[in-house]
Amino acid sequence: MTDEQELLGKGKLIHTNERNGAPLLLLDGVAVKFFPRRSPLVHLMRVACKGTKAHKQWNAASALRKIGLQTPEPVEVKVFGFQGDYEAAYLYRFLENAKPLHQALLDGDRPLLLSTLAEELALMAQSGFLFVDFHLGNVLVDELGKLWWIDPEMTFSAAEIRKKFWSRMERMHHKCDPGVLSDDEWSFFVRMLNEKLPEDLKRI
Ligand SMILES: Nc1ncnc2c1ncn2[C@@H]1O[C@H](COP(=O)(O)OP(=O)(O)OP(=O)(O)O)[C@@H](O)[C@H]1O
Ligand SMILES: [Mg+2]
Missing domain, CATH: 1.10.510.10 (Transferase(Phosphotransferase) domain 1)
Structure with a gap:
Protein backbone atom coordinates (compact mmCIF):
# COMPACT_ATOMS: atom_id res chain seq x y z
CA MET A 1 0.00 0.00 0.00
CA THR A 2 1.35 3.49 -0.88
CA ASP A 3 1.65 6.33 1.66
CA GLU A 4 -1.18 8.06 -0.16
CA GLN A 5 -3.56 5.09 0.09
CA GLU A 6 -2.62 4.54 3.72
CA LEU A 7 -3.38 8.17 4.68
CA LEU A 8 -6.60 8.19 2.67
CA GLY A 9 -7.71 4.97 4.36
CA LYS A 10 -6.94 6.07 7.90
CA GLY A 11 -8.13 9.70 8.07
CA LYS A 12 -11.68 10.95 8.68
CA LEU A 13 -13.02 13.21 5.91
CA ILE A 14 -13.80 16.71 7.19
CA HIS A 15 -13.98 18.72 3.98
CA THR A 16 -13.82 18.31 0.21
CA ASN A 17 -12.39 21.11 -1.93
CA GLU A 18 -15.18 22.47 -4.11
CA ARG A 19 -12.99 23.16 -7.12
CA ASN A 20 -10.85 20.04 -7.40
CA GLY A 21 -12.55 17.50 -5.13
CA ALA A 22 -9.40 16.98 -3.01
CA PRO A 23 -10.03 15.81 0.55
CA LEU A 24 -9.06 17.33 3.89
CA LEU A 25 -8.80 14.58 6.49
CA LEU A 26 -8.42 14.51 10.25
CA LEU A 27 -5.97 11.95 11.62
CA ASP A 28 -4.78 11.87 15.25
CA GLY A 29 -5.28 15.61 15.79
CA VAL A 30 -3.61 16.47 12.51
CA ALA A 31 -5.31 17.99 9.42
CA VAL A 32 -4.15 16.29 6.21
CA LYS A 33 -4.74 18.38 3.10
CA PHE A 34 -4.30 16.69 -0.30
CA PHE A 35 -3.37 18.44 -3.56
CA PRO A 36 -4.16 16.88 -6.97
CA ARG A 37 -1.28 15.62 -9.10
CA ARG A 38 -0.53 17.21 -12.47
CA SER A 39 1.28 15.57 -15.40
CA PRO A 40 4.26 13.28 -14.62
CA LEU A 41 6.71 15.98 -15.80
CA VAL A 42 5.19 18.73 -13.67
CA HIS A 43 5.05 16.29 -10.77
CA LEU A 44 8.73 15.44 -11.14
CA MET A 45 9.77 19.10 -11.36
CA ARG A 46 7.65 20.19 -8.42
CA VAL A 47 8.91 17.38 -6.24
CA ALA A 48 12.56 18.00 -7.22
CA CYS A 49 12.42 21.68 -6.29
CA LYS A 50 10.05 21.28 -3.34
CA GLY A 51 7.50 23.31 -5.28
CA THR A 52 4.34 21.27 -4.71
CA LYS A 53 1.30 23.15 -3.42
CA ALA A 54 1.84 21.41 -0.08
CA HIS A 55 5.42 22.81 0.12
CA LYS A 56 4.07 26.25 -0.78
CA GLN A 57 1.54 26.09 2.06
CA TRP A 58 4.29 24.97 4.43
CA ASN A 59 6.46 27.96 3.37
CA ALA A 60 3.55 30.37 3.62
CA ALA A 61 2.69 29.07 7.10
CA SER A 62 6.33 29.53 8.17
CA ALA A 63 6.28 33.13 6.86
CA LEU A 64 3.14 33.87 8.89
CA ARG A 65 4.62 32.37 12.05
CA LYS A 66 7.83 34.36 11.60
CA ILE A 67 5.94 37.66 11.84
CA GLY A 68 3.99 36.46 14.86
CA LEU A 69 0.66 35.61 13.21
CA GLN A 70 -1.13 32.40 14.02
CA THR A 71 -1.57 29.50 11.65
CA PRO A 72 -1.94 25.89 12.81
CA GLU A 73 1.51 24.45 13.42
CA PRO A 74 2.97 22.77 10.30
CA VAL A 75 3.72 19.09 10.93
CA GLU A 76 4.99 17.59 7.67
CA VAL A 77 4.81 17.61 3.88
CA LYS A 78 4.27 14.13 2.40
CA VAL A 79 5.17 13.77 -1.26
CA PHE A 80 3.56 10.94 -3.26
CA GLY A 81 4.69 8.90 -6.24
CA PHE A 82 3.22 8.55 -9.72
CA GLN A 83 0.45 6.01 -9.09
CA GLY A 84 -2.17 7.92 -7.18
CA ASP A 85 -4.29 11.03 -7.66
CA TYR A 86 -2.35 13.45 -5.45
CA GLU A 87 1.06 15.11 -5.69
CA ALA A 88 1.47 15.72 -1.97
CA ALA A 89 -0.28 16.41 1.31
CA TYR A 90 0.29 19.19 3.80
CA LEU A 91 -0.07 18.02 7.42
CA TYR A 92 -0.76 20.63 10.08
CA ARG A 93 -2.35 20.78 13.50
CA PHE A 94 -6.14 20.57 13.68
CA LEU A 95 -7.73 23.25 15.87
CA GLU A 96 -10.52 21.97 18.09
CA ASN A 97 -13.44 24.36 18.60
CA ALA A 98 -12.35 26.99 16.08
N1 LIG B 1 -6.39 23.13 11.08
C1 LIG B 1 -7.72 23.18 11.08
N2 LIG B 1 -8.36 23.18 12.26
C2 LIG B 1 -9.72 23.23 12.29
N3 LIG B 1 -10.50 23.30 11.21
C3 LIG B 1 -9.92 23.30 10.01
C4 LIG B 1 -8.49 23.26 9.89
N4 LIG B 1 -8.18 23.29 8.57
C5 LIG B 1 -9.37 23.36 7.93
N5 LIG B 1 -10.41 23.35 8.78
C6 LIG B 1 -11.86 23.38 8.42
O1 LIG B 1 -12.02 22.91 7.09
C7 LIG B 1 -12.54 23.94 6.23
C8 LIG B 1 -11.86 23.87 4.87
O2 LIG B 1 -10.45 24.05 4.98
P1 LIG B 1 -9.58 24.69 3.83
O3 LIG B 1 -9.95 26.12 3.63
O4 LIG B 1 -8.16 24.42 4.13
O5 LIG B 1 -10.05 23.82 2.58
P2 LIG B 1 -10.27 24.23 1.08
O6 LIG B 1 -10.33 22.95 0.32
O7 LIG B 1 -9.30 25.26 0.67
O8 LIG B 1 -11.67 24.87 1.06
P3 LIG B 1 -12.15 26.12 0.25
O9 LIG B 1 -11.62 26.04 -1.14
O10 LIG B 1 -13.64 25.96 0.37
O11 LIG B 1 -11.58 27.33 0.98
C9 LIG B 1 -12.26 25.25 6.97
O12 LIG B 1 -13.16 26.27 6.65
C10 LIG B 1 -12.37 24.82 8.44
O13 LIG B 1 -13.72 24.82 8.84
MG1 LIG C 1 -9.99 27.39 2.12
Missing part, protein backbone atom coordinates in the same frame (compact mmCIF):
# COMPACT_ATOMS: atom_id res chain seq x y z
CA LYS A 99 -14.99 28.59 13.83
CA PRO A 100 -14.60 30.22 10.43
CA LEU A 101 -14.64 34.01 10.76
CA HIS A 102 -17.95 34.49 8.93
CA GLN A 103 -19.54 32.25 11.58
CA ALA A 104 -17.69 33.84 14.50
CA LEU A 105 -18.96 37.25 13.39
CA LEU A 106 -22.56 36.13 14.00
CA ASP A 107 -22.19 36.25 17.78
CA GLY A 108 -18.74 37.78 18.31
CA ASP A 109 -17.38 41.28 18.92
CA ARG A 110 -17.65 42.40 15.28
CA PRO A 111 -15.63 45.66 15.48
CA LEU A 112 -12.84 43.91 17.38
CA LEU A 113 -12.73 40.96 14.95
CA LEU A 114 -12.69 43.31 11.93
CA SER A 115 -10.02 45.62 13.30
CA THR A 116 -7.83 42.62 14.23
CA LEU A 117 -8.35 41.23 10.74
CA ALA A 118 -7.29 44.54 9.16
CA GLU A 119 -4.30 44.79 11.49
CA GLU A 120 -3.07 41.30 10.57
CA LEU A 121 -3.52 41.85 6.82
CA ALA A 122 -1.62 45.14 7.11
CA LEU A 123 1.18 43.41 9.05
CA MET A 124 1.50 40.89 6.20
CA ALA A 125 1.69 43.76 3.69
CA GLN A 126 4.33 45.54 5.79
CA SER A 127 6.29 42.27 5.86
CA GLY A 128 6.16 41.92 2.08
CA PHE A 129 3.45 39.39 1.42
CA LEU A 130 -0.20 39.03 0.53
CA PHE A 131 -2.56 36.22 1.52
CA VAL A 132 -3.85 35.36 -1.94
CA ASP A 133 -6.99 33.32 -1.21
CA PHE A 134 -8.33 35.84 1.26
CA HIS A 135 -11.90 35.10 2.36
CA LEU A 136 -13.60 34.71 5.70
CA GLY A 137 -13.60 30.88 5.54
CA ASN A 138 -9.80 30.87 5.49
CA VAL A 139 -9.57 32.64 8.84
CA LEU A 140 -10.57 30.65 11.92
CA VAL A 141 -11.39 32.14 15.31
CA ASP A 142 -10.53 30.22 18.49
CA GLU A 143 -12.30 30.28 21.87
CA LEU A 144 -10.21 33.28 22.98
CA GLY A 145 -11.25 35.25 19.88
CA LYS A 146 -7.78 34.96 18.30
CA LEU A 147 -7.42 34.61 14.53
CA TRP A 148 -5.79 31.61 12.83
CA TRP A 149 -4.94 31.74 9.11
CA ILE A 150 -5.55 28.51 7.19
CA ASP A 151 -5.10 27.53 3.56
CA PRO A 152 -2.12 29.87 3.25
CA GLU A 153 -1.05 30.78 -0.25
CA MET A 154 1.18 33.83 -0.50
CA THR A 155 2.56 36.16 -3.09
CA PHE A 156 5.88 37.70 -2.09
CA SER A 157 6.31 40.03 -5.08
CA ALA A 158 5.98 43.75 -4.26
CA ALA A 159 4.66 44.54 -7.75
CA GLU A 160 2.02 41.79 -7.49
CA ILE A 161 0.97 42.98 -4.05
CA ARG A 162 0.52 46.57 -5.32
CA LYS A 163 -1.51 45.25 -8.24
CA LYS A 164 -3.66 42.79 -6.32
CA PHE A 165 -4.04 43.95 -2.71
CA TRP A 166 -7.34 45.83 -3.01
CA SER A 167 -8.85 43.48 -5.60
CA ARG A 168 -8.35 40.62 -3.11
CA MET A 169 -10.14 42.63 -0.40
CA GLU A 170 -13.00 43.43 -2.83
CA ARG A 171 -13.18 39.78 -3.91
CA MET A 172 -13.74 38.72 -0.29
CA HIS A 173 -16.46 41.32 0.27
CA HIS A 174 -18.35 41.06 -3.04
CA LYS A 175 -17.67 37.55 -4.33
CA CYS A 176 -16.66 35.12 -1.57
CA ASP A 177 -18.54 36.51 1.44
CA PRO A 178 -21.29 38.71 0.01
CA GLY A 179 -23.59 40.29 2.59
CA VAL A 180 -21.47 39.29 5.61
CA LEU A 181 -20.23 42.83 6.27
CA SER A 182 -22.69 45.72 6.19
CA ASP A 183 -21.77 48.82 4.14
CA ASP A 184 -20.70 50.57 7.35
CA GLU A 185 -18.56 47.61 8.43
CA TRP A 186 -16.89 47.44 5.01
CA SER A 187 -16.07 51.19 5.25
CA PHE A 188 -14.73 50.64 8.77
CA PHE A 189 -12.58 47.70 7.58
CA VAL A 190 -11.20 49.77 4.66
CA ARG A 191 -10.45 52.69 7.03
CA MET A 192 -8.64 50.38 9.50
CA LEU A 193 -6.58 48.89 6.68
CA ASN A 194 -5.73 52.31 5.26
CA GLU A 195 -4.44 53.48 8.64
CA LYS A 196 -1.99 50.59 8.91
CA LEU A 197 -0.91 49.87 5.33
CA PRO A 198 2.42 51.05 3.89
CA GLU A 199 2.05 54.35 1.95
CA ASP A 200 2.19 52.72 -1.50
CA LEU A 201 -0.74 50.42 -0.71
CA LYS A 202 -3.12 52.93 0.80
CA ARG A 203 -6.38 53.41 -1.06
CA ILE A 204 -6.97 57.06 -1.93
